[in-house]
Amino acid sequence: MTLFHKIIQREIPADIVYEDEHLIAFRDIAPQAPVHVLFVPKATYATLNDVPADAPEIVGRLAVAAAAYARAQGFAEDGYRIVMNCNGDGGQTVFQIHLHLLAGAPLGRFGTPDGARPAQL
Numbered sequence: 421m422t423l424f425h426k427i428i429q430r431e432i433p434a435d436i437v438y439e440d441e442h443l444i445a446f447r448d449i450a451p452q453a454p455v456h457v458l459f460v461p462k463a464t465y466a467t468l469n470d471v472p473a474d475a476p477e478i479v480g481r482l483a484v485a486a487a488a489y490a491r492a493q494g495f496a497e498d499g500y501r502i503v504m505n506c507n508g509d510g511g512q513t514v515f516q517i518h519l520h521l522l523a524g525a526p527l528g529r530f531g532t533p534d535g536a537r538p539a540q541l
């Protein structure tokens with residue numbers, strides 16, 4: 421069982437901001453922006469690679485819930501970023517898929533650590 425399953429099961433505490441039958445959302449313990457909320461499906465998939473092609477709603481619901489949260493909190497028009505990290509190069513550390521919602525300030529560019537622009541593959 422992953423850390424996030426334990427949060428879903430209320431075995432470890434979290435600052436939960438939204439929950440429905442499909443997903444849960446809670447504040448990231450190490451925020452990378454003034455608003456940093458994780459949207460986690462209750463269905464178990466370790467990485468985005470594991471989501472079946474015939475189940476795109478697993479991922480879609482996370483994005484739609486993040487947008488609804490942004491509207492409800494009043495920062496949808498200012499803007500926000502959603503991110504899903506996958507495996508080593510993506511920087512994934514918890515192997516239950518989740519979507520990061522980052523907001524609350526201009527976020528700058530993203531990708532390489534210091535903004536360097538590598539040759540495209």
Ligand code: AMP
Pocket residue numbers: 423434446447448449450451458504505511512513514515
């Ligand atoms: P990732 O690196 O994409 O797998 O994201 C995992 C995220 O989970 C990181 O941003 C962590 O800060 C966050 N995290 C780890 N443990 C907890 C926790 N107990 N409660 C909330 N967020 C957590």
